Amino acid sequence: MTQLRTVQVLGGGGAGSSAHVRSLAAGLVARGVRVTVCAPAELDRTHDFLGAGAHVVPMPPRNDPLTVGALRAVCAGADVVHAHGLNAGVRSALALAAHRVPLVVTWHTRPHAEGARGHVLRLMERKAARAADVVLATSSELVDRARRRGARDARLGAVTLPPPSGLGDLPGEKARAELGAVGRPLVVTAGPLEPYRGYGALLDASRRWLGHDPVPLVAVAGDGPRRAALQRRVDTEGLPVRLLGARGDVAQLLAAADVAVLAGRWEARAPLAQAALRLGVPLVATAVGGVPELVGDAAELVPYGDSVRLAAAVSRLLADPARHAELAAAGPRQAATWPTEEETIAQVLSVYDELRAGRGRHLPDW
Template sequence: MNNHSVLFLITGLAYGGAETQLVNLAISLKKRGWKVRVVSMLPPQAFTEELKEAGIPLSTLNMRRGVADPRAVFRMLKILREWKPDIVHSHMVHANLLARVVRIFYKIPVLISTAHNIDEGGRWREVAYRMTDPLADLTTNVSRAAVERYIRVGVAPKNKIRFMPNGIDTTKFKPNKAAGQRLRNELGVDNYFVWLAVGRFEEAKDYPNMLRAFSMIVSKKSDVVLLLVGQGSLMEEVKKLASELKLEDRVRFLGVRRDVPYLMNAADAYVMSSAWEGMPMVLLEAGACGLPVVATDVGGNSEVVLNGKTGFIVPPRNPEALAQAMEKMMALPKEKRMEMGEAGRAYIEANYSLEHVVDQWEGLYMELLQRKGISLSGSL
């Protein structure tokens, strides 16, 4: 019986890739017998029901976005003293830095910091990572490209950083053409070539790039539609741009949806226009659903989308290149697009299935615990 305990600390819980990854990992480890707890620095906005159903306690440090609150350190210390976890596994830059600071005041047996992006927000954060690196046992990142960059700019030394991929539930995200067809009928898009994009309306996702590329396509073809799923601080700006580009009839803003696997089956292809990324969960999800992809060459995108085999990779911030790749995808025979989708599904299953990734995390946890001389019973 596994008596080990892990506490996950994350900046906030919303419907994003890093948050989804943490929740999937927490629930999977709980099923494997680990004692699991989740702490969110900000009040959680998502996943509260999923964690509750799994029997995983969720706490918040009640911080406010953009406000440095020293009381969070004391709240975190209180939780640690009560719960005494073997491992603290923090996710995203603010949580990573907080966990390291807290370790000055409390002896955390094993501390792992996971970064979810190739660039977590400017030079000062990278300097903060470098200065606090001695307080962490290991830093991980979700793409090989990000790990290489972090070593190059001195965020973490080579012997203290590792690539650990995101994992995807390939039983939830899978081809289901019948459900996809029903949704096409429901949305009234059956006679269109359907592009799908799922993601927060924030600067990193560069939706203006996507809309400008899409407007070039619409000027030549009328039987095409773009479905946008998500919300975010720039949503109204993106809607305004769609209006300025006269795309109101061709771009549908669907908001937050809980049926993304079905939407992926309803689409003909997936598009991502990001200016920067880590290892996007949505690309793993699209691949697992058998969707061919057009994506920008940022972060781990080219690790997930095999150019020419499972989709097309294009330079970022280049609407012309994005439009050309989208047109190239649309011009392919349906059978060829389906072949691309099938190759994508096989590649995701082999490299990024959730069980495969949870196995890797469990192995890493045990390796670090043993290195610290912590026995299988969980005691020092």
């Protein structure tokens, strides 16, 4: 059989999906697959797909005719096209509309918009789901969602990200000193500053920690449209919170933390949760989406938007060394139950081989 040729398509590319494509590209190239990555140029600068052995075609995250046409030309010689995320899935479906190149779409997350925008995104989900030969979804809930949107073949494709690396010697002391958290507890979270990420509840919780002695410092790594509003709250209310902006050293920050927090309205296989458990950092997370499936008993789970429960869970961990140590030990054990990078790559490759071996691509009935 001739060399397998695959095109990996990224849209805006969240941290998890971009890291997954980097891992996937490296693993596929190592197995003799020819990989082309179509992604915004800034993602290659961050994730170095070229360094993984892939051919890289810079492509903006748009669905206009020019971009779709460029993607169509790149995909013309492919055996399988694999899109990651909703926008990439729709763009790939448009590019392959009249071709029988098999299409795999990985759903890493779900849309969070409401109203008219939410309606448009649900239509996009339906288009991407029905156009795909196989939808790989990163949580059981997303598998069910893809099926409701019309996917003919939706499977669990649990994405395990590479373990944190390059932490160096004594990263905790250095990071804590830089943040001003020497002699006080450090609570770390990370992610885009969007409304659905639950930062409002986290700031409400931080106000309750003002009565602690010493007062915990909350470090938030990430940027986004909510930053100015959140900073105003921090300044006006005197909250013990530092908004750090976008950071490339989230693993180092987590390694320095006493507790990690994930407060969002919905998550699948959250990169922060994966990193925290692997590093043995006790995690407090909202019981939403794929989080309970991911963390098992290795984290404290609280309802979304409940700042009282969130504050209390973090306070208990900071005040109870035995429970803190219990979760610190449970995290790596839970992480050991997740699929390895090798198993993740092997699953994807088996899907490619299945499609290449004989299932001609259906033409979507949009």
